[in-house]
Amino acid sequence: MNNIGIIGAGSIGLLFASYLAKAFSVTLYTRTSEQAEVINQKGIILQKGRTQRRVSVKALPISKWKGTEELTIIAVKQYQLQSIIDHFRNFNCSPKNLLFLQNGMSHLTLLEKIDAATILVGTVEQGASRVNSNTVRHNGEGTVNAALYKGKPEILLELAEACVHIDFPFTIKDNYYQMMVNKLIANAVINPLTAILQVKNGELITNTFYFAAVKKLFLEISSILNLEDPIRKFRDMIRICKKTGENQSSMLKDLEEGRRTEVDAILGFLLDEANKQQKSAINIENYFYLLKGKEKAKEGVN
Protein backbone atom coordinates (compact mmCIF):
# COMPACT_ATOMS: atom_id res chain seq x y z
CA MET A 1 0.00 0.00 0.00
CA ASN A 2 1.44 3.33 -1.10
CA ASN A 3 -1.40 5.73 -1.65
CA ILE A 4 -3.86 6.88 0.96
CA GLY A 5 -6.71 9.30 0.42
CA ILE A 6 -8.18 11.19 3.35
CA ILE A 7 -11.60 12.78 2.94
CA GLY A 8 -12.25 15.67 5.31
CA ALA A 9 -9.76 18.25 6.53
CA GLY A 10 -11.10 19.04 9.99
CA SER A 11 -9.02 18.30 13.08
CA ILE A 12 -8.96 14.53 12.53
CA GLY A 13 -8.32 14.70 8.79
CA LEU A 14 -5.45 17.18 9.23
CA LEU A 15 -3.97 15.12 12.08
CA PHE A 16 -4.07 11.87 10.11
CA ALA A 17 -2.69 13.50 6.96
CA SER A 18 0.24 15.08 8.78
CA TYR A 19 1.28 11.81 10.45
CA LEU A 20 0.49 9.34 7.67
CA ALA A 21 2.43 11.47 5.16
CA LYS A 22 5.59 10.12 6.84
CA ALA A 23 4.85 6.62 5.61
CA PHE A 24 2.48 7.00 2.66
CA SER A 25 1.73 9.20 -0.29
CA VAL A 26 -1.28 11.04 1.10
CA THR A 27 -3.91 13.04 -0.77
CA LEU A 28 -6.17 15.12 1.43
CA TYR A 29 -9.63 15.89 0.03
CA THR A 30 -11.15 19.10 1.35
CA ARG A 31 -14.70 20.45 1.26
CA THR A 32 -13.62 23.75 -0.29
CA SER A 33 -11.07 24.37 -3.03
CA GLU A 34 -9.79 27.35 -0.99
CA GLN A 35 -8.65 25.05 1.80
CA ALA A 36 -6.95 22.70 -0.70
CA GLU A 37 -5.06 25.67 -2.15
CA VAL A 38 -3.86 26.84 1.28
CA ILE A 39 -2.64 23.32 2.13
CA ASN A 40 -0.88 22.89 -1.23
CA GLN A 41 0.89 26.24 -0.79
CA LYS A 42 1.72 26.17 2.90
CA GLY A 43 1.57 22.48 3.87
CA ILE A 44 -0.04 21.33 7.09
CA ILE A 45 1.35 22.84 10.28
CA LEU A 46 1.35 20.19 13.01
CA GLN A 47 1.63 21.65 16.52
CA LYS A 48 2.55 19.50 19.47
CA GLY A 49 3.54 20.86 22.87
CA ARG A 50 5.81 23.81 22.17
CA THR A 51 6.98 22.60 18.80
CA GLN A 52 5.49 22.74 15.36
CA ARG A 53 6.50 21.34 12.00
CA ARG A 54 5.41 21.76 8.44
CA VAL A 55 4.29 18.67 6.50
CA SER A 56 3.88 18.74 2.72
CA VAL A 57 0.67 17.06 1.69
CA LYS A 58 -1.13 17.12 -1.63
CA ALA A 59 -4.64 18.46 -1.28
CA LEU A 60 -7.58 18.42 -3.69
CA PRO A 61 -11.22 19.47 -3.37
CA ILE A 62 -13.54 16.53 -2.71
CA SER A 63 -15.02 16.80 -6.22
CA LYS A 64 -11.70 15.45 -7.55
CA TRP A 65 -11.90 12.24 -5.54
CA LYS A 66 -12.04 9.19 -7.81
CA GLY A 67 -11.38 6.42 -5.33
CA THR A 68 -8.08 5.50 -6.94
CA GLU A 69 -6.09 5.28 -3.69
CA GLU A 70 -5.64 1.87 -2.17
CA LEU A 71 -7.15 3.08 1.08
CA THR A 72 -9.47 6.02 1.64
CA ILE A 73 -9.95 7.27 5.18
CA ILE A 74 -13.25 9.07 5.71
CA ALA A 75 -12.68 11.68 8.39
CA VAL A 76 -15.84 13.78 8.06
CA LYS A 77 -18.47 14.13 10.76
CA GLN A 78 -21.26 11.60 10.84
CA TYR A 79 -23.79 14.16 9.62
CA GLN A 80 -21.67 14.81 6.50
CA LEU A 81 -21.35 11.13 5.66
CA GLN A 82 -24.45 10.80 3.51
CA SER A 83 -23.19 13.41 1.05
CA ILE A 84 -19.85 11.58 0.77
CA ILE A 85 -21.62 8.28 0.09
CA ASP A 86 -23.80 9.99 -2.52
CA HIS A 87 -20.59 11.25 -4.09
CA PHE A 88 -19.26 7.66 -4.31
CA ARG A 89 -22.45 6.67 -6.12
CA ASN A 90 -22.46 9.62 -8.50
CA PHE A 91 -18.99 8.68 -9.67
CA ASN A 92 -20.22 5.19 -10.24
CA CYS A 93 -16.94 3.87 -8.92
CA SER A 94 -16.41 1.27 -6.25
CA PRO A 95 -13.86 2.52 -3.77
CA LYS A 96 -11.34 -0.16 -2.98
CA ASN A 97 -10.79 0.00 0.74
CA LEU A 98 -12.39 2.40 3.19
CA LEU A 99 -11.74 3.33 6.80
CA PHE A 100 -14.52 5.22 8.59
CA LEU A 101 -13.65 7.29 11.67
CA GLN A 102 -17.03 8.72 12.69
CA ASN A 103 -18.19 9.02 16.28
CA GLY A 104 -21.41 7.39 17.40
CA MET A 105 -22.88 4.31 15.80
CA SER A 106 -25.67 5.60 13.62
CA HIS A 107 -23.44 5.41 10.52
CA LEU A 108 -23.22 1.61 10.69
CA THR A 109 -26.51 1.31 8.84
CA LEU A 110 -25.07 3.47 6.04
CA LEU A 111 -21.97 1.29 5.73
CA GLU A 112 -24.03 -1.80 5.02
CA LYS A 113 -25.00 -0.36 1.66
CA ILE A 114 -21.54 0.62 0.46
CA ASP A 115 -20.00 -1.47 -2.28
CA ALA A 116 -16.28 -1.64 -1.36
CA ALA A 117 -13.80 -4.50 -1.16
CA THR A 118 -12.91 -3.85 2.46
CA ILE A 119 -14.50 -1.59 5.04
CA LEU A 120 -12.70 -0.76 8.26
CA VAL A 121 -14.04 1.31 11.14
CA GLY A 122 -11.96 3.19 13.65
CA THR A 123 -12.32 5.14 16.86
CA VAL A 124 -9.90 7.96 17.49
CA GLU A 125 -8.44 8.38 20.97
CA GLN A 126 -6.21 11.26 20.01
CA GLY A 127 -6.87 14.82 21.09
CA ALA A 128 -6.75 17.18 18.13
CA SER A 129 -7.98 20.72 17.55
CA ARG A 130 -8.07 22.49 14.22
CA VAL A 131 -6.35 25.86 14.69
CA ASN A 132 -7.02 27.13 11.17
CA SER A 133 -7.51 25.68 7.70
CA ASN A 134 -4.00 24.19 7.51
CA THR A 135 -2.95 23.98 11.19
CA VAL A 136 -3.81 21.26 13.65
CA ARG A 137 -2.84 20.93 17.31
CA HIS A 138 -2.15 17.43 18.63
CA ASN A 139 -2.96 17.27 22.34
CA GLY A 140 -1.57 14.31 24.20
CA GLU A 141 -0.70 10.84 23.15
CA GLY A 142 -3.44 8.43 22.31
CA THR A 143 -4.20 5.73 19.84
CA VAL A 144 -6.47 4.94 16.95
CA ASN A 145 -8.46 1.75 17.36
CA ALA A 146 -9.40 0.04 14.14
CA ALA A 147 -11.33 -3.10 13.28
CA LEU A 148 -12.57 -4.93 10.25
CA TYR A 149 -16.22 -4.32 9.42
CA LYS A 150 -16.33 -6.18 6.09
CA GLY A 151 -13.81 -7.81 3.73
CA LYS A 152 -10.24 -8.90 4.38
CA PRO A 153 -7.92 -7.80 7.18
CA GLU A 154 -4.70 -7.37 5.13
CA ILE A 155 -5.06 -3.63 4.64
CA LEU A 156 -5.60 -3.13 8.36
CA LEU A 157 -2.52 -5.13 9.28
CA GLU A 158 -0.43 -3.23 6.73
CA LEU A 159 -1.66 0.12 8.07
CA ALA A 160 -0.97 -0.79 11.70
CA GLU A 161 2.46 -2.14 10.82
CA ALA A 162 3.47 1.03 8.95
CA CYS A 163 2.17 3.28 11.72
CA VAL A 164 4.42 1.67 14.34
CA HIS A 165 7.32 3.47 12.69
CA ILE A 166 5.77 6.93 12.53
CA ASP A 167 4.81 7.47 16.16
CA PHE A 168 1.08 7.27 15.38
CA PRO A 169 -0.14 3.98 16.87
CA PHE A 170 -3.03 1.95 15.49
CA THR A 171 -4.52 -0.65 17.82
CA ILE A 172 -6.23 -3.50 16.00
CA LYS A 173 -9.46 -4.66 17.61
CA ASP A 174 -11.13 -7.99 16.94
CA ASN A 175 -14.69 -6.89 17.40
CA TYR A 176 -15.76 -3.68 15.71
CA TYR A 177 -19.06 -3.57 17.58
CA GLN A 178 -17.45 -3.76 21.02
CA MET A 179 -14.86 -1.20 19.98
CA MET A 180 -17.54 1.24 18.88
CA VAL A 181 -19.69 0.61 21.92
CA ASN A 182 -16.74 1.51 24.14
CA LYS A 183 -16.25 4.79 22.33
CA LEU A 184 -19.97 5.45 22.21
CA ILE A 185 -20.29 5.15 25.99
CA ALA A 186 -17.55 7.70 26.60
CA ASN A 187 -19.00 10.00 23.93
CA ALA A 188 -22.55 9.67 25.20
CA VAL A 189 -21.67 10.45 28.81
CA ILE A 190 -18.75 12.87 28.65
CA ASN A 191 -19.79 14.92 25.62
CA PRO A 192 -23.36 15.88 26.56
CA LEU A 193 -22.60 16.61 30.21
CA THR A 194 -19.51 18.70 29.55
CA ALA A 195 -21.24 20.54 26.69
CA ILE A 196 -24.29 21.44 28.79
CA LEU A 197 -22.32 22.27 31.92
CA GLN A 198 -19.52 23.99 29.98
CA VAL A 199 -16.80 22.27 31.98
CA LYS A 200 -13.62 20.36 31.22
CA ASN A 201 -13.87 16.57 31.19
CA GLY A 202 -12.16 16.12 34.57
CA GLU A 203 -14.77 18.14 36.47
CA LEU A 204 -17.32 15.39 35.83
CA ILE A 205 -15.30 13.24 38.23
CA THR A 206 -14.06 15.76 40.80
CA ASN A 207 -17.44 17.42 41.34
CA THR A 208 -19.46 14.87 43.33
CA PHE A 209 -22.82 16.20 42.08
CA TYR A 210 -21.77 16.06 38.44
CA PHE A 211 -20.48 12.56 39.13
CA ALA A 212 -23.93 11.57 40.40
CA ALA A 213 -25.38 12.76 37.08
CA VAL A 214 -22.66 10.81 35.22
CA LYS A 215 -23.68 7.60 36.97
CA LYS A 216 -27.39 8.03 36.22
CA LEU A 217 -26.73 8.71 32.55
CA PHE A 218 -24.33 5.76 32.31
CA LEU A 219 -26.91 3.38 33.79
CA GLU A 220 -29.46 4.38 31.17
CA ILE A 221 -26.91 3.86 28.37
CA SER A 222 -25.79 0.56 29.88
CA SER A 223 -29.34 -0.74 29.82
CA ILE A 224 -29.95 0.32 26.22
CA LEU A 225 -26.68 -1.21 24.98
CA ASN A 226 -27.34 -4.37 27.04
CA LEU A 227 -23.78 -4.20 28.40
CA GLU A 228 -22.54 -7.52 29.72
CA ASP A 229 -19.81 -6.03 31.87
CA PRO A 230 -21.19 -2.64 32.96
CA ILE A 231 -18.80 -2.16 35.88
CA ARG A 232 -15.77 -2.63 33.69
CA LYS A 233 -17.23 -0.36 31.02
CA PHE A 234 -17.96 2.27 33.66
CA ARG A 235 -14.35 2.11 34.87
CA ASP A 236 -13.08 2.41 31.28
CA MET A 237 -15.21 5.49 30.78
CA ILE A 238 -13.95 7.04 34.03
CA ARG A 239 -10.37 6.32 32.94
CA ILE A 240 -10.92 8.20 29.66
CA CYS A 241 -12.53 11.07 31.55
CA LYS A 242 -9.57 11.36 33.92
CA LYS A 243 -6.97 10.94 31.16
CA THR A 244 -8.59 13.76 29.18
CA GLY A 245 -9.36 15.73 32.35
CA GLU A 246 -7.88 18.99 31.13
CA ASN A 247 -9.52 18.77 27.69
CA GLN A 248 -12.72 20.30 26.44
CA SER A 249 -14.87 17.63 24.82
CA SER A 250 -15.51 17.87 21.09
CA MET A 251 -19.18 18.64 21.71
CA LEU A 252 -18.35 21.52 24.03
CA LYS A 253 -15.90 22.87 21.44
CA ASP A 254 -18.49 22.46 18.68
CA LEU A 255 -21.04 24.46 20.64
CA GLU A 256 -18.57 27.15 21.64
CA GLU A 257 -17.47 27.57 18.05
CA GLY A 258 -21.03 27.60 16.70
CA ARG A 259 -20.67 24.32 14.84
CA ARG A 260 -23.16 21.54 14.62
CA THR A 261 -22.52 18.80 17.21
CA GLU A 262 -22.60 15.03 16.85
CA VAL A 263 -25.62 14.72 19.12
CA ASP A 264 -27.65 12.89 16.45
CA ALA A 265 -24.95 10.26 15.89
CA ILE A 266 -24.44 9.75 19.62
CA LEU A 267 -27.62 10.39 21.62
CA GLY A 268 -29.89 10.08 18.56
CA PHE A 269 -28.54 6.55 17.99
CA LEU A 270 -29.21 5.62 21.62
CA LEU A 271 -32.73 7.04 21.48
CA ASP A 272 -33.48 4.96 18.38
CA GLU A 273 -32.15 1.87 20.14
CA ALA A 274 -34.23 2.66 23.24
CA ASN A 275 -37.34 3.01 21.08
CA LYS A 276 -36.68 -0.27 19.31
CA GLN A 277 -36.29 -2.05 22.64
CA GLN A 278 -39.03 -0.03 24.33
CA LYS A 279 -36.64 0.99 27.09
CA SER A 280 -36.66 4.13 29.18
CA ALA A 281 -34.22 6.86 28.10
CA ILE A 282 -35.41 9.87 30.07
CA ASN A 283 -31.98 11.37 30.73
CA ILE A 284 -30.74 10.71 27.21
CA GLU A 285 -33.87 12.30 25.77
CA ASN A 286 -33.46 15.32 28.03
CA TYR A 287 -29.81 15.87 27.02
CA PHE A 288 -30.83 15.37 23.40
CA TYR A 289 -33.35 18.23 23.67
CA LEU A 290 -30.97 20.51 25.55
CA LEU A 291 -28.18 19.98 23.02
CA LYS A 292 -30.41 20.31 19.95
CA GLY A 293 -31.75 23.48 21.54
CA LYS A 294 -28.23 24.81 22.10
CA GLU A 295 -27.38 24.06 18.47
CA LYS A 296 -30.52 25.85 17.34
CA ALA A 297 -29.80 28.85 19.54
CA LYS A 298 -26.26 29.10 18.13
CA GLU A 299 -27.62 29.06 14.59
CA GLY A 300 -29.60 32.11 15.59
CA VAL A 301 -32.81 30.64 14.23
CA ASN A 302 -34.66 30.06 17.47
Added chain:
Amino acid sequence: MNNIGIIGAGSIGLLFASYLAKAFSVTLYTRTSEQAEVINQKGIILQKGRTQRRVSVKALPISKWKGTEELTIIAVKQYQLQSIIDHFRNFNCSPKNLLFLQNGMSHLTLLEKIDAATILVGTVEQGASRVNSNTVRHNGEGTVNAALYKGKPEILLELAEACVHIDFPFTIKDNYYQMMVNKLIANAVINPLTAILQVKNGELITNTFYFAAVKKLFLEISSILNLEDPIRKFRDMIRICKKTGENQSSMLKDLEEGRRTEVDAILGFLLDEANKQQKSAINIENYFYLLKGKEKAKEGVN
Protein backbone atom coordinates in the same frame (compact mmCIF):
# COMPACT_ATOMS: atom_id res chain seq x y z
CA MET B 1 -51.63 48.47 61.75
CA ASN B 2 -48.85 51.03 61.74
CA ASN B 3 -45.57 49.24 62.17
CA ILE B 4 -44.12 46.67 59.82
CA GLY B 5 -40.82 44.90 60.25
CA ILE B 6 -39.07 43.35 57.25
CA ILE B 7 -36.36 40.78 57.86
CA GLY B 8 -33.86 40.44 55.03
CA ALA B 9 -32.55 43.20 52.79
CA GLY B 10 -31.95 41.35 49.55
CA SER B 11 -33.87 42.29 46.40
CA ILE B 12 -37.28 41.38 47.82
CA GLY B 13 -36.71 42.95 51.25
CA LEU B 14 -35.47 46.21 49.71
CA LEU B 15 -38.37 46.28 47.23
CA PHE B 16 -41.00 45.72 49.92
CA ALA B 17 -39.43 48.23 52.28
CA SER B 18 -39.27 50.96 49.65
CA TYR B 19 -42.94 50.54 48.67
CA LEU B 20 -44.49 49.78 52.06
CA ALA B 21 -42.75 52.82 53.60
CA LYS B 22 -45.35 54.91 51.77
CA ALA B 23 -48.14 53.50 53.94
CA PHE B 24 -46.47 52.15 57.08
CA SER B 25 -43.69 52.83 59.49
CA VAL B 26 -41.17 50.23 58.23
CA THR B 27 -38.12 48.87 60.01
CA LEU B 28 -35.79 46.84 57.78
CA TYR B 29 -33.65 44.22 59.55
CA THR B 30 -30.39 43.44 57.79
CA ARG B 31 -27.94 40.60 58.17
CA THR B 32 -24.97 42.95 58.65
CA SER B 33 -24.82 46.17 60.67
CA GLU B 34 -22.84 47.72 57.78
CA GLN B 35 -25.84 47.42 55.47
CA ALA B 36 -28.15 48.90 58.13
CA GLU B 37 -25.79 51.86 58.44
CA VAL B 38 -25.72 52.49 54.69
CA ILE B 39 -29.53 52.38 54.49
CA ASN B 40 -29.94 54.69 57.50
CA GLN B 41 -27.55 57.18 55.97
CA LYS B 42 -28.50 57.04 52.30
CA GLY B 43 -32.02 55.58 52.31
CA ILE B 44 -33.12 52.97 49.80
CA ILE B 45 -32.75 53.90 46.13
CA LEU B 46 -35.67 52.45 44.18
CA GLN B 47 -35.02 52.28 40.43
CA LYS B 48 -37.82 51.76 37.96
CA GLY B 49 -37.50 52.25 34.22
CA ARG B 50 -35.40 55.38 33.78
CA THR B 51 -36.36 56.95 37.08
CA GLN B 52 -35.12 56.45 40.58
CA ARG B 53 -36.18 57.80 43.94
CA ARG B 54 -34.81 57.79 47.45
CA VAL B 55 -36.94 56.32 50.24
CA SER B 56 -36.08 56.90 53.90
CA VAL B 57 -36.36 53.68 55.86
CA LYS B 58 -35.15 52.85 59.35
CA ALA B 59 -32.74 49.91 59.29
CA LEU B 60 -31.37 47.76 62.12
CA PRO B 61 -29.23 44.65 62.23
CA ILE B 62 -31.28 41.49 62.71
CA SER B 63 -29.92 41.06 66.26
CA LYS B 64 -32.07 44.04 67.25
CA TRP B 65 -35.32 42.41 66.16
CA LYS B 66 -37.71 41.94 69.08
CA GLY B 67 -40.93 41.14 67.27
CA THR B 68 -42.62 44.31 68.46
CA GLU B 69 -44.03 45.29 65.07
CA GLU B 70 -47.60 44.31 64.35
CA LEU B 71 -46.53 42.48 61.22
CA THR B 72 -43.12 41.06 60.39
CA ILE B 73 -42.39 40.12 56.77
CA ILE B 74 -39.70 37.47 56.43
CA ALA B 75 -37.93 38.10 53.13
CA VAL B 76 -34.86 35.90 53.49
CA LYS B 77 -34.09 32.91 51.28
CA GLN B 78 -35.51 29.57 52.31
CA TYR B 79 -32.06 28.30 53.30
CA GLN B 80 -31.65 31.20 55.74
CA LEU B 81 -35.01 30.62 57.39
CA GLN B 82 -33.89 28.19 60.06
CA SER B 83 -31.49 30.72 61.56
CA ILE B 84 -34.28 33.33 61.69
CA ILE B 85 -36.60 30.91 63.45
CA ASP B 86 -33.83 30.02 65.91
CA HIS B 87 -33.48 33.73 66.53
CA PHE B 88 -37.23 33.97 67.38
CA ARG B 89 -36.76 31.17 69.90
CA ASN B 90 -33.62 32.61 71.45
CA PHE B 91 -35.47 35.82 72.19
CA ASN B 92 -38.18 33.79 73.78
CA CYS B 93 -40.73 36.12 72.26
CA SER B 94 -43.80 35.18 70.26
CA PRO B 95 -43.95 37.31 67.16
CA LYS B 96 -47.44 38.65 66.62
CA ASN B 97 -48.10 38.29 62.92
CA LEU B 98 -45.74 36.92 60.29
CA LEU B 99 -45.71 36.91 56.49
CA PHE B 100 -43.31 34.46 54.82
CA LEU B 101 -42.22 35.11 51.23
CA GLN B 102 -39.93 32.17 50.49
CA ASN B 103 -39.87 30.31 47.21
CA GLY B 104 -40.46 26.58 47.10
CA MET B 105 -42.54 24.70 49.64
CA SER B 106 -40.01 23.05 51.89
CA HIS B 107 -40.42 25.82 54.50
CA LEU B 108 -44.04 24.85 55.21
CA THR B 109 -42.89 22.19 57.66
CA LEU B 110 -40.89 24.84 59.53
CA LEU B 111 -43.93 27.13 59.83
CA GLU B 112 -45.97 24.47 61.62
CA LYS B 113 -43.74 24.84 64.66
CA ILE B 114 -43.79 28.62 64.95
CA ASP B 115 -45.79 30.10 67.79
CA ALA B 116 -47.36 33.25 66.31
CA ALA B 117 -50.90 34.66 66.36
CA THR B 118 -51.21 34.76 62.58
CA ILE B 119 -49.03 33.33 59.86
CA LEU B 120 -49.41 34.44 56.26
CA VAL B 121 -47.55 33.11 53.26
CA GLY B 122 -46.94 34.97 50.04
CA THR B 123 -45.56 34.42 46.56
CA VAL B 124 -43.89 37.34 44.85
CA GLU B 125 -44.61 37.97 41.19
CA GLN B 126 -42.54 41.11 41.00
CA GLY B 127 -39.23 41.27 39.23
CA ALA B 128 -36.57 42.81 41.45
CA SER B 129 -32.77 42.88 41.36
CA ARG B 130 -30.53 44.13 44.12
CA VAL B 131 -28.08 46.59 42.56
CA ASN B 132 -26.07 47.21 45.72
CA SER B 133 -26.65 47.20 49.48
CA ASN B 134 -29.19 50.04 49.39
CA THR B 135 -30.36 50.05 45.76
CA VAL B 136 -33.02 47.84 44.20
CA ARG B 137 -34.28 47.74 40.64
CA HIS B 138 -37.98 47.02 40.11
CA ASN B 139 -38.50 45.30 36.74
CA GLY B 140 -42.02 45.23 35.43
CA GLU B 141 -45.36 45.30 37.14
CA GLY B 142 -46.51 42.28 38.99
CA THR B 143 -48.32 41.39 42.15
CA VAL B 144 -47.77 39.76 45.51
CA ASN B 145 -50.09 36.87 46.23
CA ALA B 146 -50.80 36.30 49.88
CA ALA B 147 -52.90 33.80 51.80
CA LEU B 148 -53.65 32.86 55.36
CA TYR B 149 -51.71 29.88 56.65
CA LYS B 150 -52.82 30.04 60.29
CA GLY B 151 -54.78 32.48 62.49
CA LYS B 152 -57.14 35.28 61.51
CA PRO B 153 -57.40 37.07 58.17
CA GLU B 154 -57.72 40.66 59.47
CA ILE B 155 -54.07 41.56 59.10
CA LEU B 156 -54.04 40.28 55.50
CA LEU B 157 -57.13 42.33 54.58
CA GLU B 158 -55.63 45.42 56.18
CA LEU B 159 -52.34 44.96 54.32
CA ALA B 160 -54.05 44.44 50.94
CA GLU B 161 -56.30 47.44 51.51
CA ALA B 162 -53.41 49.75 52.35
CA CYS B 163 -51.36 48.55 49.41
CA VAL B 164 -54.05 49.49 46.89
CA HIS B 165 -53.09 53.11 47.51
CA ILE B 166 -49.35 52.74 47.09
CA ASP B 167 -49.15 51.11 43.66
CA PHE B 168 -47.92 47.80 45.09
CA PRO B 169 -50.79 45.34 44.70
CA PHE B 170 -51.45 42.42 47.02
CA THR B 171 -53.75 39.70 45.70
CA ILE B 172 -55.50 37.73 48.41
CA LYS B 173 -55.74 34.01 47.72
CA ASP B 174 -58.15 31.64 49.47
CA ASN B 175 -55.99 28.58 49.39
CA TYR B 176 -52.36 28.97 50.42
CA TYR B 177 -51.45 25.48 49.18
CA GLN B 178 -52.77 26.06 45.65
CA MET B 179 -51.10 29.46 45.58
CA MET B 180 -47.75 27.98 46.52
CA VAL B 181 -48.12 25.05 44.15
CA ASN B 182 -48.67 27.49 41.28
CA LYS B 183 -45.49 29.35 42.13
CA LEU B 184 -43.58 26.14 42.73
CA ILE B 185 -44.41 24.84 39.26
CA ALA B 186 -43.09 27.96 37.58
CA ASN B 187 -40.00 27.96 39.81
CA ALA B 188 -39.32 24.27 39.31
CA VAL B 189 -39.52 24.42 35.52
CA ILE B 190 -38.25 27.88 34.57
CA ASN B 191 -35.48 28.27 37.15
CA PRO B 192 -33.54 25.02 36.64
CA LEU B 193 -33.75 25.05 32.84
CA THR B 194 -32.77 28.69 32.42
CA ALA B 195 -29.98 28.33 35.00
CA ILE B 196 -28.46 25.28 33.32
CA LEU B 197 -28.92 26.57 29.78
CA GLN B 198 -27.96 30.15 30.71
CA VAL B 199 -30.83 31.65 28.75
CA LYS B 200 -33.56 34.20 29.40
CA ASN B 201 -36.96 32.86 30.40
CA GLY B 202 -38.55 33.48 27.00
CA GLU B 203 -36.11 31.20 25.15
CA LEU B 204 -37.67 28.19 26.85
CA ILE B 205 -40.77 28.81 24.74
CA THR B 206 -39.32 30.08 21.47
CA ASN B 207 -36.71 27.32 21.13
CA THR B 208 -38.72 24.23 20.21
CA PHE B 209 -36.13 21.82 21.66
CA TYR B 210 -35.98 23.64 24.98
CA PHE B 211 -39.77 23.62 24.96
CA ALA B 212 -39.73 19.82 24.58
CA ALA B 213 -37.55 19.65 27.72
CA VAL B 214 -39.96 22.05 29.50
CA LYS B 215 -42.88 19.71 28.79
CA LYS B 216 -41.08 16.61 30.04
CA LEU B 217 -40.04 18.33 33.27
CA PHE B 218 -43.55 19.73 33.79
CA LEU B 219 -45.12 16.28 33.41
CA GLU B 220 -42.88 14.86 36.12
CA ILE B 221 -43.75 17.74 38.46
CA SER B 222 -47.42 17.43 37.64
CA SER B 223 -47.42 13.78 38.63
CA ILE B 224 -45.59 14.42 41.91
CA LEU B 225 -47.91 17.27 42.89
CA ASN B 226 -50.96 15.25 41.82
CA LEU B 227 -52.26 18.24 39.85
CA GLU B 228 -55.98 18.06 39.17
CA ASP B 229 -55.90 20.51 36.28
CA PRO B 230 -52.48 19.97 34.67
CA ILE B 231 -53.37 21.60 31.35
CA ARG B 232 -54.48 24.80 33.02
CA LYS B 233 -51.41 24.78 35.26
CA PHE B 234 -49.21 24.24 32.24
CA ARG B 235 -50.78 27.23 30.50
CA ASP B 236 -50.33 29.36 33.62
CA MET B 237 -46.67 28.44 33.71
CA ILE B 238 -46.23 29.28 30.02
CA ARG B 239 -47.92 32.62 30.61
CA ILE B 240 -45.44 33.48 33.36
CA CYS B 241 -42.56 32.38 31.16
CA LYS B 242 -43.71 34.61 28.33
CA LYS B 243 -44.51 37.56 30.60
CA THR B 244 -41.01 37.40 32.08
CA GLY B 245 -39.49 36.48 28.71
CA GLU B 246 -36.78 39.11 28.81
CA ASN B 247 -35.82 38.38 32.44
CA GLN B 248 -33.10 36.19 33.81
CA SER B 249 -34.53 33.80 36.38
CA SER B 250 -33.44 34.20 40.00
CA MET B 251 -31.59 30.89 39.86
CA LEU B 252 -29.61 31.94 36.80
CA LYS B 253 -28.75 35.24 38.52
CA ASP B 254 -27.77 33.41 41.71
CA LEU B 255 -25.38 31.16 39.79
CA GLU B 256 -23.92 34.00 37.75
CA GLU B 257 -23.28 36.02 40.89
CA GLY B 258 -21.81 33.07 42.78
CA ARG B 259 -24.64 32.88 45.30
CA ARG B 260 -26.31 29.80 46.62
CA THR B 261 -29.49 28.95 44.69
CA GLU B 262 -32.90 27.86 45.98
CA VAL B 263 -32.54 24.42 44.41
CA ASP B 264 -33.08 22.67 47.76
CA ALA B 265 -36.33 24.51 48.46
CA ILE B 266 -37.62 23.92 44.95
CA LEU B 267 -36.29 20.68 43.45
CA GLY B 268 -35.29 19.26 46.83
CA PHE B 269 -38.89 19.58 48.01
CA LEU B 270 -40.15 17.80 44.88
CA LEU B 271 -37.60 14.99 45.29
CA ASP B 272 -38.73 14.47 48.89
CA GLU B 273 -42.35 14.34 47.72
CA ALA B 274 -41.44 11.90 44.94
CA ASN B 275 -39.68 9.66 47.45
CA LYS B 276 -42.64 9.72 49.83
CA GLN B 277 -44.99 8.75 47.02
CA GLN B 278 -42.48 6.39 45.39
CA LYS B 279 -42.84 8.22 42.10
CA SER B 280 -40.29 8.64 39.33
CA ALA B 281 -38.42 11.95 39.28
CA ILE B 282 -35.58 11.26 36.87
CA ASN B 283 -35.47 14.71 35.27
CA ILE B 284 -35.89 16.52 38.58
CA GLU B 285 -33.10 14.47 40.11
CA ASN B 286 -30.86 15.18 37.13
CA TYR B 287 -31.41 18.95 37.32
CA PHE B 288 -30.90 18.76 41.08
CA TYR B 289 -27.45 17.21 40.56
CA LEU B 290 -26.48 19.62 37.79
CA LEU B 291 -27.49 22.66 39.86
CA LYS B 292 -25.88 21.45 43.09
CA GLY B 293 -22.78 20.75 41.04
CA LYS B 294 -22.85 24.28 39.56
CA GLU B 295 -23.19 25.73 43.06
CA LYS B 296 -20.29 23.64 44.24
CA ALA B 297 -18.13 24.66 41.29
CA LYS B 298 -18.88 28.35 41.95
CA GLU B 299 -17.83 27.94 45.56
CA GLY B 300 -14.50 26.79 44.18
CA VAL B 301 -14.51 23.72 46.39
CA ASN B 302 -14.97 21.07 43.73
